[in-house]
Amino acid sequence: MKKVGFTTTIPVEIIFASNHIPVDLNNIFITDDNPHTFIDFAEQEGLPRNTCNWIKGIYTSVMQNSVDKVISVTGGDCSNNHALTEIFRSEGIDVTTFSYPYEDGSRYVFLKDEMNRLAAELGTNLDAVQKFQEKLQTVRSKLRKLDELTVDNKVRGFENHLWLVSSTDFNGDYVSFEDNLDAFLDEAERRERIKSNLRIGFIGVPPIFTDLYEFLENKGVHVAFNEVQRQFSIVSEKSDIVEKYLDYTYPYDISGRIEDINREIKERNLDGIIHYVQSFCYRQLQDLIIKREVDIPVITIEGNEPGGVDARTKIRLESFIEMLEERKK
């Protein structure tokens, strides 16, 4: 059994079906007690200051031997991964690529080819992966339940974030993940509903801030939607594993994300949207389209380093909350 790390969400069923342990490299970085040391290490090795800190976190996670093999996502995420792949290869690290297709017309064939290739490389095949998918679907359905409980004000926005973001690798062990999830759901269902003045949705990549949810909750805000985290949990109930990952909106063009966001705004009765962007990320450009296409007020906040929300961002968020509260009166 090898530890197989990846740079962003990939069809994790392939790694499980091949009897290896999946490791989301982002989680190694951000759940470390001192994520700053990951950034410092990468910068001392020569990665530029004005580059996404998630990339530096991934770089250091790999360089410090946390995994045996790396799957670098070179299509559907940022092109920094191309350079990262090349750096890893030059360091003699076992790295392979995985790519989500951009072109609409040929997506199914392209993605199926990629999944076949990755499965073969890890010593399995798509039939085995498909079978495993059915097993994992029961866990995924429970995550869906958790998301519904969030909409129902029983699960906090941060809990929702943490569970969904952890489902990219199921913490390496889907069996104990499911056990813990069962216990959590059992407890959450019996909770009193969280009282809140406002319902907010989070869109964009998971925030690097450590206390954002806490800050919002203290202001009486319930985060009832975590867009990308929810996508990471692969919400599609289609049984075909390729179809499932075609419904996953994150790696494709923005129109699928916008459709998903606007639908969930209605379903979840949201008052406003916080669009989180990472400094130096190409997704910052998409803010322009999001502001144009999303139907309710949007505030965009930017994070760079792990840590607490800075004073300026707090001022902006407070004003946004105040504005939404006034509108609601």
Place this chain on the structure above:
Amino acid sequence: MTKTGMDLGSRFVKICIENNGELSFYKYNTIDFYKKYVKRDSSGQLKIEHSLLDIGNAGITATGYGRNLMTFSNAKVISEIKAHFKGARKQTGLDDFVLIDIGGQDSKVIKASGGFIDDFVMNDKCAASTGRFLENAANILRIGIDEMAGYTDNPCKFSSTCAIFSESEIIGKIAEGASTEEISAGVNLSVARRLLPLIKRFSKNEIYGAGGVVSLYGVRYFLQELLDKEINVLENHQYNAAIGCVI
């Protein structure tokens, strides 16, 4: 009964006292104000102590950058957006307007419609389009900020997006022999250009100006030119947020 509004800005503390509908205004250098009038009370909390607040005062409402860095035992705090919105509503008597506030460390644009805040934007993580940059530039040129604000002819071109790097650019221009007037005009233009993305999409509406920078001729001149639109400077432009605190 008097009410006190306090805008704790990065450069100045602006105070508005309301007494039976009459407003009076006071301004202090921020550092002097904190040193002289902010004390610790018996429970160790910060307290504003000032003779203006002594007689029959109903309490202080404060806003501004400082309010997020400290809390006072004797002041209620509101956000700057809310304070500016209320101040501008009072000063213009309008329900629909766009307000641009350019302060010492930040700039913001608020759009109001039907008597509510409809939208707002604030500069984020950069002080390049604020009063602080103008002050630094005037210091390098060894002239007053008011003198610098008077120049608009033949502006030098500054390409740096960063206030700190722009300082070295200014020094470079001096070395190249550009005149103080041309450099000053260039500084005014560069501040206006950086403010433009913040306000451009609101340019269909009536625009009102608040804050210290908006009253400076040079910046306003270039901003109006770039927007092709007049900016109406509020009567008590520097006290707009303080006024909003007592309304």
